[in-house]
Amino acid sequence: MKNSRIKFFASFIIASVVLVGCAAKQTEGETEKPQVSETHQTKGQEYTNILTSTAWQGTRAYDKENNDLSEENAGFLGLALYDFESGKYEFFDKDSGETRGDEGTFFITQDGEKRILISQTKGYQVVVDLTELTDEIFTYKRMGKDKEGKDVEVYVEHIPYKERELVFTNAPVEDTTYSDKIEQDVRGIDILGQTLWNGTKVFDENGVDVTEENKMFISIAKFDETNNKYEFFxxxxxxxxxxxxxxxxxxNRVRAHVSIGEKPYGAVLTLTELNNARFTYTRMGKDKDGNEIKVFVEHEPYTGEFTPTFSF
Incomplete structure (x- = not known):
């Protein structure tokens, strides 16, 4: 069922780690998992339903004066396929239908204002403003080029694509297992948004503490479940x-984020623990000899004296 968004596609996500920030203990005692219950949908969820209900074709790009800039921004005008369950996207050539080799992770903010892409294969990330999204049309705005090659804000318009069936080049493999360390009945975004979080320690696959070697992953983290904002302090x-x-x-198995701060980057991280008491995810870090290893970064609710607020 689409609205559960609790099915996890392991092979795609493991391959998707781009950069990042925190980690987790490996899970044990896995069995078939139940569905997450939801009583309402946010605007972002409604938009995600629409975006993933069909393939899309970029039809034109234009500026605020409605001047056609499709030729100058042809790179934005392809075919797009989005998958609800895995959060995966892929772009295809508008003429041949062949993949452009651009695939990764997407999400729409809960307020329906922005669509975010983290490209696994091209190594970029982008945040665009949604201006229209219905069953018949999908439009976003971003910076593009005018007829003189200068930067200008452009609107990129799409309509549903029905000419041929688009299929992901690398189909995700569904993982129907779950861990009792991962909350199944509450959306993960709501869990992270309910409190400040404090990175407490980093350890390797053998449980060896490597916090000192990976101090850059330890911070106070603030998340907002209403607009998907985050900031580290x-x-x-x-x-x-x-x-x-x-x-x-x-x-509830992956945390994706795009930084628009001092050093922009994108990250797609596998969660191994997610509940009211702790969340943990995995990434590459350093051992005591400076070698690159898989590490787990653990967080608990923050109980200190600071009350940080978003700076953007």
């Missing part, structure tokens, strides 16, 4: 670390 001063942007929790 210094644990010693409570000041912003200049790392802020938009995040989402996909299927």
């Amino acid at each position: 210094d644990v010693a001063t409570g000041l912003s670390r200049g790392d802020y942007g938009y995040f989402d929790i996909i299927n």
